[in-house]
Amino acid sequence: MLPTSDAPRESAPSRRRRRWPIILLGLLGVIIAAAIILYPKWRRNTDNGGQKPVEPFRIAGNFYYVGANDVASFLITGPQGHILIDGGYPGTAPLIMASIAKLGFNIRDVKVLLNSEPHFDHGGGLAALQKASGAQLWASAASAQVLSSGGYDAGIAKPIGLITWLIRYPAPRVDHVVKDGDTITVGPTKVTAHLTPGHTAGCTSWTFPVHDGDRVLNVVSACSLVGLGNAHYPGQRSDFERTFRVLHGLPADIWVTSHARLFGRYRKLVASRTAKDPADAFIDPAGYRAYVDSGEARFRRGQEH
Numbered sequence: 090m091l092p093t094s095d096a097p098r099e100s101a102p103s104r105r106r107r108r109w110p111i112i113l114l115g116l117l118g119v120i121i122a123a124a125i126i127l128y129p130k131w132r133r134n135t136d137n138g139g140q141k142p143v144e145p146f147r148i149a150g151n152f153y154y155v156g157a158n159d160v161a162s163f164l165i166t167g168p169q170g171h172i173l174i175d176g177g178y179p180g181t182a183p184l185i186m187a188s189i190a191k192l193g194f195n196i197r198d199v200k201v202l203l204n205s206e207p208h209f210d211h212g213g214g215l216a217a218l219q220k221a222s223g224a225q226l227w228a229s230a231a232s233a234q235v236l237s238s239g240g241y242d243a244g245i246a247k248p249i250g251l252i253t254w255l256i257r258y259p260a261p262r263v264d265h266v267v268k269d270g271d272t273i274t275v276g277p278t279k280v281t282a283h284l285t286p287g288h289t290a291g292c293t294s295w296t297f298p299v300h301d302g303d304r305v306l307n308v309v310s311a312c313s314l315v316g317l318g319n320a321h322y323p324g325q326r327s328d329f330e331r332t333f334r335v336l337h338g339l340p341a342d343i344w345v346t347s348h349a350r351l352f353g354r355y356r357k358l359v360a361s362r363t364a365k366d367p368a369d370a371f372i373d374p375a376g377y378r379a380y381v382d383s384g385e386a387r388f389r390r391g392q393e394h
């Protein structure tokens with residue numbers, strides 16, 4: 090005779106209920122394992138933004154391109170020290186330093202760091218560049234706040250505000266706050282700050298003359314004009330209105346902005362190889378007007394909706 094148990098047989102629903110915690114624990118384990126494996130890869134990609142190294146080159150006179158394939162960085166050289174505009178992603182800083190060295194300059198001679206706007210793709214590499222150069226960083230008051238916290242922008246609404254809190258970059262030290270119209274001087278090099286907020290509250294455009302042979306060319310490094318619908322801040326509309334007026338009023342022989350594709354880095358570089366004077370390929374006042382016009386047209390279209 091087979092032994093029989095006195096215990097009542099467990100019903101199928103109750104067995105399923107007992108299994109649930111085990112299944113949930115298993116799932117949690119898989120999620121944690123996936124996070125441990127994938128996080129470093131995701132972080133590396135975030136830190137670099139998929140940027141690739143490209144040849145650095147002279148735009149005109151003492152003004153050089155030292156950025157990555159899209160995220161831009163510019164070097165203005167001088168006998169008493171250099172000025173570097175924008176730091177790219179955290180992972181772009183080594184590319185920028187390699188480009189500066191390739192042109193025959195020393196990162197230790199960079200005395201001033203400037204920033205167009207403190208988003209991850211333009212402020213992320215500044216701490217590493219500051220560490221390597223010992224340079225002083227100048228930024229607008231609104232940008233200074235964001236840069237100093239590694240990209241956290243308390244002024245923009247959640248959830249984007251929350252994302253900027255979660256995904257930070259190494260925070261650089263902001264040494265000086267610039268006001269509209271301030272001029273930063275390193276030896277004979279003079280760069281003027283123009284507060285052009287809208288894309289971010291601290292967006293700053295920079296202007297400076299470049300001596301190329303016997304001519305003086307006016308350069309505008311214009312901040313982004315993209316209105317981020319998901320990153321509104323109070324007063325953004327009136328900021329943009331003022332910014333378009335300011336940018337329309339700046340004389341520009343050469344213009345650049347923080348994403349290289351927008352000012353035609355590669356197209357102009359190729360044209361410069363066959364130009365009578367290589368700098369001629371970068372003289373583009375019509376392109377500058379079109380850049381500001383199209384930014385303004387996008388803004389006006391957005392306003393109608």
Ligand SMILES: [Zn+2]
Nearest residue numbers: 206208288313
């Ligand atoms: Zn941006």
